[in-house]
């Protein structure tokens with residue numbers, strides 16, 4: 001009886017309803033504490049879902065009254081519901097493969113790391129590589145980094161290669177050195193070095209930058225198409241558990257795009273993906289007539305990715321003022337402005353969104369000049385230029401970002417997780433880094449972005465980091481850039497949707513949008529900000545289906 005129901009609904013007044021006559025809600029969540037992130041209806045008690053979309057949002061009475069015979073009802077016992085979180089810059093396909101074959105060394109003692117590596121060694125024949133990743137020398141309780149001796153004693157029969165979380169350095173054992181024929185007399189390769197003990201001259205097993213290549217060349221990388229799909233399945237599951245419902249792959253390839261499609265087809269994709277394409281692959285896409293936006297709400301072609309300067313966690317971002325304690329070090333520009341422009345021009349003209357890795361103020365200035373020139377020479381309506389990371393800013397950069405309508409994607413968890421690395425930027429600069437307060441005040445829409453693996457992706461850690469600007473040891477970095485919890489949630493939801501041109505599709509709990517949400521075990525608005533990270537994620541829903549239930 002659609003007519004009578006419509007009349008009935010009209011009488012409800014405040015109830016927000018999606019105007020599809022034919023559908024009935026198939027699921028109703030009620031008795032919930034809903035924060036919708038929809039300014040027209042910020043709070044609600046109940047949500048009706050139909051065919052994977054939000055159908056109605058309102059009070060318990062209003063929404064339960066819509067229940068038809070077949071509608072399932074779930075009493076959420078007062079628990080908090082937020083829109084699903086959007087990680088607007090991450091590397092899921094690559095991280096998934098890492099998790100498939102490497103040992104996660106994000107552990108708090110060297111003994112734990114060695115035990116995890118030994119466990120992996122026990123599963124494979126002697127002589128095969130044991131690989132680790134996400135090791136961070138500043139994160140173990142031992143107060144010293146891994147050594148050759150540690151690795152030799154724990155793993156005498158397997159070559160070992162343990163990568164730093166930042167990805168630029170690694171630790172190896174003697175068997176790995178033997179296989180690569182690197183010894184005390186081997187000269188350092190250009191752009192890299194094999195660390196040596198200053199007293200004895202012997203190798204320490206720590207290898208940096210290009211010195212890693214000797215080992216990487218020997219490590220098999222023969223992944224099958226199934227491996228790529230399995231990797232996506234694994235990382236998607238990990239993300240679902242934390243409340244992420246959409247993710248942007250910030251350095252995608254045609255192979256990654258295929259892996260996301262394969263995972264979706266086999267029913268293993270539990271997060272929606274906006275897949276950027278690295279500029280080296282762009283010609284294939286242009287030739288095929290593909291551009292930003294192709295796909296659907298599960299797997300969509302994203303922006304063209306370029307890289308302008310270095311990294312924040314490894315302290316190579318290009319800065320106008322030198323790093324603290326290194327008066328001659330301003331960081332690295334990876335690309336020349338003219339090159340960036342040349343690569344961008346074709347893609348911009350063909351309708352691609354641009355996303356350029358730019359961390360330091362010089363990197364951001366350079367990237368903005370390229371975007372400004374593109375828009376001047378070939379104006380496009382609503383190009384939504386992205387500044388990937390956009391870490392170190394100043395007032396004039398913020399004004400230019402605003403004028404261009406560009407989107408910064410600052411690291412969300414770095415202050416909390418990588419706090420100890422911040423001293424090399426200095427207190428003054430920290431007041432202009434991960435500058436959410438400045439962006440929001442200027443009317444810019446920054447996103448939540450983990451850059452996983454380098455940064456943890458848990459949205460609850462992001463909220464705490466952004467609201468408190470405090471690291472895990474209690475030190476505050478750049479207090480001026482604190483934002484409110486409400487703002488941090490907007491950054492992690494609707495702003496992420498805007499960054500992929502999907503703000504009409506997702507990012508808030510309102511009728512007609514995709515039913516992507518998260519159920520929390522505690523109301524973050526009633527939680528001490530320093531405890532937000534411990535907020536339990538009880539359930540995650542994508543498209544009306546639970547993809548995670550604790």
Ligand SMILES: [Zn+2]
Pocket residue numbers: 089090091250251451
């Ligand atoms: Zn990245």
